[in-house]
Amino acid sequence: MPLNFTIAVIALPLLMFLFLGLAGPKMSRKIAGVIGTLGMLVTTIIAYGVSLTYFFGDAEGQIADGVRQAVVVFNPDWLSFTKTLVVRMGIMLDPIAAMMLVVICTVSLMVHLYSLGYMCDHHGHAEKGFQRYYAFLALFTFSMLGLVVATNLFQIFIFFEMVGVSSYLLIGFYYSSPAAKHANKKAFIVTRLADLFFLVGIMILSYYTGTFDFDKLVFGPNGANSLETAGSAIASAGGQTFLGCSVMAWALTFIFIGGAGKSAMYPLHIWLPDAMEGPTPVSALIHAATMVVAGVFLVARLFPMYVIEQGAMDIICVTGAFTAFYAAAIACVQSDIKRALAFSTISQIAFMMTSLAVSSAGGNLIEIHGGTGLGYMASMFHLFTHAMFKALLFLCAGAIIHAVHSNENSDMHGLHKYMPITSFAFLIGCLAIAGIPPFAGFWSKDEILVACYEKGLGWGLWMSAVAGMTAFYMFRIYFLIFHWKEHKIHTEHAPADQPWTMTLPLIILGVISIVAGFVPAHSLVTWDGAHLHTQLNWTVAGTSVAIACVGIGLAYRMYFRENNLPQRMADSCRGLWTAAYRRFYMDELYQFITHKVIFQSICKPIARFDRAVIDGFFNLLARASRSAAYGIRGFQSGDTQSYVFVYYIGAIALALATIICVAL
């Protein structure tokens, strides 16, 4: 399939959005859903065709000298700031963009299909706003696709905003619910704050380099990432510093903060758990598989620049490693299954971030940076596998929630008997995320750990420990949902596996989660487009599987059958448990800052100042002139005697003045 078919991949969801958005209210709900899903199906087929052509068909010359090049298929000017500084709206395929096309379209199609069943009440009637829901899904898909094929940094920023808004609209889909309306506001504002940093980063970067285009920032003459190009882009700042750091380090750190907002890195993660107020398929698509990896994608996009500006890379590394642990710790005690999965997502994205950050470029600069580019490949690989199994887990969670009408695991328990397919699919997802071979997560996570050990033993051990926690909390959720004990109400309204529209995506994603690990990522998505020689590091692999098994074993001991061990452990360190359950009070901190500090101590005084002081001054002016007018109006009384009196006084005064003047 010719690569310029990518235009259709981007355009179709946009047309779907416009069509469903404008004509949707006029058509029946079911038809709108079916049209949306069919549109997505066509998009997915084209996207697969394009990606396969890009990766495996070398007829179009996208591989030169063994290096997979970036291909720009479409790049018109959109907004000219100056003659040279131009924002273009382009479509570019390179390894990570082509991979993301597959990820986004696959998950999006599954979610479209799944929602046909999920967004119905239990009589099978589509919910109110079904058309709107599908329109927003299409809008999101368009925005996300536009983001990954961007040819320049500004285009990424534009689509960052677009995905942010789609996410806002979808989180707030149930807009009557107070929780949803707060959650979407919070999500938008937190990511907007991050985008502010992103924007400032872009402003600094473009000021010095004079461009937004990736082919001038990171791509070398051979069309793949190049440290030389990135080096000269960074050198264009002329070594200027600001507060002791080079301006480029500032710019790149700010850009990372923008990505950290979308990717829910600590301390900008607080919006993601709340975003679970949206419909569950939306959580699967946006808040597990695609939008939340936009930050990882952004850092990967500018990877050569970060490699050279190691200061910024160290910040990413520390943030990622800390977030991975922090979120995993919280995920261990959450009782709402969607929130537990949300924290798991944060932790896994942090894995990808860390992996990128510990990776130093390979190739010709091995001696200087001492790395192999393994972390980059591992990060992208994990992005791919994680999208599949996390979407699977969320869709399973959705099926369960749809069956029992609750998010709390205390309302579930023992569902294995009632929902065998869902249970089995969830188990596959858990095994994949825990890193048990041969499931997908094993292969990608193993390579991340290898990359971390290459950076240093400490980083490796830290991340291995987090991997163990991952296995523990995932199986905790699994056992609490599907085992633990029989549930009392199940006998009357027995929950069951859901209709085929919801079950089929589970099966498809389950199969992908099993086999995705065998995708030859090391030859497809490397940082420099060349083949990367890797082999399984048995020491690391063995250790990580052993740690995962310990985690699973512990979870089995604590949560498979009902017992009071979890309660005893929680009681024994009550403070820590509560702190983790309350997510280490980050939300309260934000609440304090936004509400008490900004709203009460900045906005209110300013508004009062405006009314009392500034407006008061002008009112005072008006009042003063009015009193002056009242004061002098006595002179215009119309009373002849007083006129004459004043006249004489004046005449005498003038006469006296004249006499005195003459006399002197």
Added chain:
Amino acid sequence: MEIFSNILIYFVIVPILTMAGLALCQNRGIAAIRAVAVTGASALMILAAYLVYYFLQARGAGDNSEMLLRTDVTWYAPFNIRLALGVDGVSVVMILLSAFIVFAGVFASWKMNPLPKQFFLWFYLLSTGVFGFFISIDLFTMFMFYEVALIPMYLLIGVWGSGSKNYSAMKLTLMLMGGSAFLMLGLIGIYFHSSADGNLTMNILEIARNNAIPHNWQMWLFPLTFIGFGVLGAMFPFHTWSPDGHASAPTAVSMLHAGVLMKLGGYGCFRVAIYLMPYAANELAWIFLLLTGVSIVYGAFSACVQTDLKYINAYSSVSHCGMVLFAILMFNTTAMTGAVLQMLSHGLMTALFFALIGMIYGRTHTRDIRDMGGMMHIMPYLGVGYVIAGLASLGLPGLSGFVAEMTIFIGSFQHADMFHRVLTIAATCSIVITAVYILRVVAKLLFGEVQDPHHAQLTDATWEERLSTATLIAAVAAIGCFPNFFVNIISDSFLPIVKALGQFIPVA
């Protein structure tokens, strides 16, 4: 008469003819009044579209003169008062903006009551002033049309307004007149120094070419004119007329006022103050940059705590219009182009906001967001319109606010001076605060449960309301999706100004 062969004069003649037509209507003949008003507005739209077409053709054919369609007729010879017309790219887009707002405004005041005929008469008088201002390149005619646009405001608010309308009308008029007083002093001063050889002139292009205003005089005249226009542009601390004025004004007047009239301020600031006095502009820019920088953040913070829908938008206008003046003072083509885009964007978006607020207020009879909620259930069309206006305001790509703000920020950051760059970053913070107040009001007003059971009976938009808002939404989306079309019209117009400034700015 050679003047009538110039298409520009018809932008003044058409509103006057419309007024004549309205005067002939019966007081109660609402259908006839509407017909005349719509005809006038449509004629203006067609004229404006033709003007854009003509402008593009002329520029495409290689006509690079600073102003096109120039006509110069003597009005009163002893004082050198002339009617000088001419447009460049900026005026063309401003005229287009005005035509859009007048068109939407007519439909938004479809059910105006009482005295519809008189309302439209004043409405069109105001439009006459607005269009006249944008087509003039003579200081006297400019000032005259400026005043023609301001005065009808007093009656429009005082008669058809709501709330404490007398206070608001008086305050707005007096404050703007105060600005005019400054302005008049400035303009007279410019006139008396307009030429070194005694051939005094009011023509802007000639004054700029003579470049004869002594530097010490510029230091006085620049602040006078800049503040004079700045008052109308809601510059801190002269913005306080805006919240009260907007809150009391009827819908169409708010639309026209925020949409177009406030743009007169920004337009005048660069056309007169900066263009004619580049030396002082360069020397004193930092004071006004600080003031406008404060406007941007201050307006946004103030908007966060307001509870009246119109107050929120009035303060939001302070913030957005502050950005216009802020960008103009950056003295480079990119930022100034951004300023004009922001004028367009803010004009359309605020007009849309005020139209929607008027429609909601007409149904609920309250503008207090604490008393409302769940409007999305009750009036989905207006709700969606409000969300789109909000997203445009907080800068969603694809709508106009984004391109305007980004052009301003990127352009301002191109300044080599650290002071300007730091101020720019401070101004950028407003994008977050804007998101806060917009989403706050959207969540309160539209989402959640219906607060007042009486509201559940209300109806959604009627056809004329849909037409009015759809026009504005289409315009907002057009700018957002195809910004280069507008940038190409606008940006070359700044070359003479940037060149005039260039003599005083050290090359970075």
